[in-house]
Every structure is written in structure tokens, then in C-alpha cells.
Amino acid sequence: MPKLGMGPVRRRQLVDATITSIHEFGLADATVTRIAKKAGVSPGIVHHYFADKDELLFESMRLMLKNLRSQAVARLTKAHTPHERISAIIDASFAPEQFSPKVTTAWLALYASAPQSKNLTRILTLYHHRLRSNLIYNLKQISPSANHVQLAEAISALIDGLYLRGALNPSLYKTTSPKTIVSDFVQSALTKGGQYV
Template sequence: MPKIVNHEERREQIAEAMWRVILEKGMEGATVRNIAGEAGLSTGALRHYFKDQDELLVYAMRLVNERVEKRALKILQEGLPPKEKVIRVLLEIVPVDEERRAEMDVWFTFQAHIRHRKDLEGAPGHALRGAVSKLLGFLTYEEVLREDLDIGLEAERLYSIIDGLALHAFLEPERLEAGKVEMLIRDSVGRICR
């Protein structure tokens, strides 16, 4: 009996196939034919789930954001001190292992592509800035954040550090070790907390 896969599961599988194609061949190689092949589908069957490459592209980008968000929410529900929760959430974003590295690689490739695709509708923006602001709001609410800070400036700094680290892990995967990333994130969060 064939495995029953519902519509949404199949869409996720196709998006994941697109990620793999992008990781191996870049956006130039992310044709409907290649993605269908990677997903083990005919191009006709793929079109049953996504009407064109753009619809799939937007869906696959949203899926990256959703997965990161889901992991973050899970951490926030754990029984950890507020500062530790914030550090762990930030470590979810910076690619310190293979899965996160692949996500970031796909995400940067998408971003570079959509810069020149003003016609593309519904592409998700960069969710990290809002997330960092919320995390600082959470630290304020928990009375852990230092009171003498310019919060706007600190949010911008933390946002830059996280994305700078993510970019470096993307550009120099061999150089930037997970331990170094964690040390810098711990230190940077530590100095804005009491």
C-alpha cells in the first residue's frame, strides 16, 4: 500500500527538494525539472502542487522562516532562566551545525536572488530584526535587561552581530567554529543583562 501523504506534507517535501537543489547547484540550477527530479516527481505532478517556480520559491522561503520560528518557540517554553532562553534562541539562528548551515545557505541564496525580482509577490522579509526586538522586550519584562541602555542601539547591535555571524558561517564555513560563535553570543547577551 503506498504511503498516504497529504497535500501540505507533499508541498513541504517539494520545498525541501528545492533547498537541496539550491545547495548543490545554486539558484541557476533550481529549475522546475531539476526540483521535480530531486523530489522524485514528474514536472506535471509538481505543477499540481505549485503552479510555477515563483510560487514554489515563495513557499520554500516561508518554510525556512517557519522552521526557525518553531524551534525558537519551543525553546521559549522550556524551563530555563530568561537570559539562557534568549541565548539558546539566538544560537538557533546562527548556523552552528549542518542543518542550520543549509537553511542559512538557502536563505542567503534566496535573498540575493529576490533583490532583482521586484515582480515577485509575497516573498517574506527578514524576520530576525523583529525577533531580536521581541527578545529584548522579553528580557525587559523579566527584569533581566540592564536599565541604563539605549535599547534601540542595543537591538541594532545584537541584530548586526547575529547576522554578521550568520553571514560569516555562510561564507567561511570551515573557519568559524560553533564554540566561538557561542562564546560571542553569550558574551554579547551577557553584557546587556544585569
């Protein structure tokens, strides 16, 4: 009998190595050989667990989105009011495991290559849809009269923009908390006099 059940272990190792390699070398130089070396395996084994490099990249993006979602779900179970739930969603995006240079760089690189990949576009769109629904649902309960669609889009774009800029300049949000930026924005928007109320 050979070593059994190596599949999930190896797949996870390789996906981790992929994210790290993209951060370290950039997407263009994150070669299969380089990724394999970082995972401590031979280049050949990669294609034992992934059909091709595209699948490996896709799974890496998928893991990042899944982690993001896990963070959100964990926080949402502890939230009891619409306001808390909005905060939970925002906080999840800036949890230290997600909003780290390693992850934001890889996230941005894969995001940027999505227009050329049906699969990447698909899961990103799916993630966007879920986030949007979630936001809209809670926003409605806070302020029935607001333009929920526009506000949800604004929150989402703001989060993405902070990721984008964080990827370029890892020290940018050492002083200013990105979480605060989003929270304050939501607060402003929903305050009397705010355009979204």
C-alpha cells in the same frame, strides 16, 4: 479514488528538494526540472502544487523561517529568566538543523533575491519584527537603561552576518562557536561599562 492527501506530502518534498538544490547548484541553477528530479517526481507535477516557481521559492523561505521560529518557541518554553530567554533566541538560530551549510546557503540565496520579491521582503520583514520585539522585551527586563533598539538591531545583524559568512565558508565555525560569539557580545554589552548599559 486517487491517492488522497498527497498535497502536504508533495509540497513538503518539493520544498525540501528546493532548499537542497539551491545549496547544491545555486539559486540560478536550481531549475524546476532539477528540483523535481531531486524530489523524485516529474517536472510537471510541481505546478500542480505550486502556482509557479516563485511560490515554491517563497514557501521554501517560509519553511526555513518557520523552523527557526519553532526552535525558538521550543526553547523559550523552558526558559524562565530574561537572560535565559535571550539565550534561547540566540541558541535557536544556531541549532544544528538551522545552521547547516544546506540551510544557510539557501537562506542567503533567497535573502539576496528578496529585494526583487515583495513576498520575500514581507516575510523577512515580519520575521525581523518578531525577533526584534522579542529581544527588546527581554532586554528591557535585564537592563532598563540600555539602548534596547540599537542592541536588538546589533544582535540581529550579528546573527545574520554569521549566517552570511557561514554560507560562504562552511568550515569557518568549526572551531569558533557562532553561538559563543553572540553570547559574548550580549554579555559585554550588558556588563557595567558596556555602551549599552
